[in-house]
Amino acid sequence: MLELKNITKKFGDKVIFDGFDLTITSGEVVAIAGPSGGGKTTLLRMLAGLETIDAGQVIFDGEVVELDALITRNLLGFVFQDFQLFPHMTVLENLILSPMKTMQVSKEVAIAKAEELLSNLEVIEQKNAYPFSLSGGQKQRVALARAMMIDPKIIGYDEPTSALDPALRDQVANLILENKKLGMTQIVVTHDMDFAEKIADTIIKVNAKLD
Amino acid sequence: MSYITEILPQLLDGLKLTVLVFILTLILSIPLGMVLAFLLRIPIVKWFVNLYVWIMRGTPLLVQLIIIFYALPMVGPTLPRFPAALLAFTLNYAAYFAEIFRGGIKAVPNGQLEAAKVLKLSKWQTIRYIQMPQVVKIVLPSVFNEIITLVKDSSLIYVVGLGDLLRAGKIAMSRDVSLVPIMMAALIYLIFIGILTILSKKIEQRFDYYK
Numbered sequence: 001m002l003e004l005k006n007i008t009k010k011f012g013d014k015v016i017f018d019g020f021d022l023t024i025t026s027g028e029v030v031a032i033a034g035p036s037g038g039g040k041t042t043l044l045r046m047l048a049g050l051e052t053i054d055a056g057q058v059i060f061d062g063e064v065v066e067l068d069a070l071i072t073r074n075l076l077g078f079v080f081q082d083f084q085l086f087p088h089m090t091v092l093e094n095l096i097l098s099p100m101k102t103m104q105v106s107k108e109v110a111i112a113k114a115e116e117l118l119s120n121l122e123v124i125e126q127k128n129a130y131p132f133s134l135s136g137g138q139k140q141r142v143a144l145a146r147a148m149m150i151d152p153k154i155i156g157y158d159e160p161t162s163a164l165d166p167a168l169r170d171q172v173a174n175l176i177l178e179n180k181k182l183g184m185t186q187i188v189v190t191h192d193m194d195f196a197e198k199i200a201d202t203i204i205k206v207n208a209k210l211d
Numbered sequence: 212m213s214y215i216t217e218i219l220p221q222l223l224d225g226l227k228l229t230v231l232v233f234i235l236t237l238i239l240s241i242p243l244g245m246v247l248a249f250l251l252r253i254p255i256v257k258w259f260v261n262l263y264v265w266i267m268r269g270t271p272l273l274v275q276l277i278i279i280f281y282a283l284p285m286v287g288p289t290l291p292r293f294p295a296a297l298l299a300f301t302l303n304y305a306a307y308f309a310e311i312f313r314g315g316i317k318a319v320p321n322g323q324l325e326a327a328k329v330l331k332l333s334k335w336q337t338i339r340y341i342q343m344p345q346v347v348k349i350v351l352p353s354v355f356n357e358i359i360t361l362v363k364d365s366s367l368i369y370v371v372g373l374g375d376l377l378r379a380g381k382i383a384m385s386r387d388v389s390l391v392p393i394m395m396a397a398l399i400y401l402i403f404i405g406i407l408t409i410l411s412k413k414i415e416q417r418f419d420y421y422k
Contacts, residue, residue, distance in 0.1 A: 048329050071328065084326035087421045088344045097340060098330035132422040150331060 007056035031200035077152030083143040085131035225379030244308025267306030315350035355411035
């Protein structure tokens with residue numbers, strides 16, 4: 001279970017969060033919805049360690065996580081809106097880089113794990129392809145697989161439908177629901193309420209109270 | 212024709228020094244330029260690097276050669292002709308390369324660095340595995356442009372009393388009162404640069420495997 005207590009975040013004079021609380025139960029899908037500029041993505045970025053948290057508490061499974069340790073704690077695997085696959089590496093290389101370099105996993109073990117993930121996500125045939133040759137949906141699956149390679153506690157998606165064809169929206173929804181069946185905790189930032197209702201156990205509207 | 216075969220050895224003898232200055236300058240100035248480009252990202256340090264780049268690009272290379280060979284001995288060590296020339300060329304070209312690499316580093320999207328960060332790569336690993344490979348592809352055309360300029364700039368070493376290809380041509384021109392030697396020197400430059408151009412296209416093609 002992830003608990004956020006009394007989170008405060010400002011950009012200069014602009015208050016993004018003031019005394020924000022959130023509890024996410026393990027295995028659930030939480031959608032964070034609301035118009036742009038409301039801090040949805042900021043929340044995700046704070047949990048990934050990409051933005052600092054000014055004040056407040058982050059508690060994971062009863063243990064307080066130091067605010068400046070979020071980047072090293074690997075709480076949140078981040079799937080970027082525009083995927084941010086490394087263009088000069090093949091799909092497989094994108095996946096195995098971090099485990100090999102940061103977790104001292106052997107290449108064989110990393111490849112085995114990557115291939116299993118890619119198979120589950122049905123992009124194994126693209127393992128030796130470079131990102132530019134993939135479709136949007138394939139890129140997203142690879143980005144998800146890459147995030148999962150380092151065993152984060154939670155997977156966070158930043159606007160997973162916005163860079164994709166509307167027709168692919170259902171595919172993304174299914175992907176998230178599939179992962180839920182596997183027991184994964186997921187946070188999905190989206191401005192699309194229909195999508196949020198389709199996938200989420202809980203929908204949190206940020207910024208509604210801030211206006 | 213017999214005149215051409217008569218002066219060709221003199222020109223080729225000069226060419227040896229041209230090629231030597233060219234190769235050694237590249238070997239020394241490209242890594243130095245790369246280091247300078249990364250130093251440009253450190254506060255305070257960057258002011259010194261900017262000052263350095265300004266002076267190196269803002270004064271004629273000819274003057275820099277004169278200062279290092281003729282003026283430096285008044286306050287510091289006396290360098291033999293060739294090392295003095297090499298030092299001037301390296302310092303000068305490193306400044307140009309630093310600016311090219313700075314642009315290349317900036318051209319790698321910030322999202323790539325964030326992706327590296329959430330994958331727990333260290334700063335150095337991010338430079339080594341994510342930034343550098345992408346920067347190389349971005350800067351190739353500009354680097355080769357600079358390299359081609361270097362071939363012709365190398366003729367400035369005459370000012371410290373070294374005999375290169377162009378000087379051999381000029382000597383023969385004055386001695387024999389003929390334009391043929393200088394035209395032949397120009398032809399040799401043209402062939403040299405033609406080879407470099409083909410090489411640059413080949414190398415650029417090798418980086419076409421991704422977009």
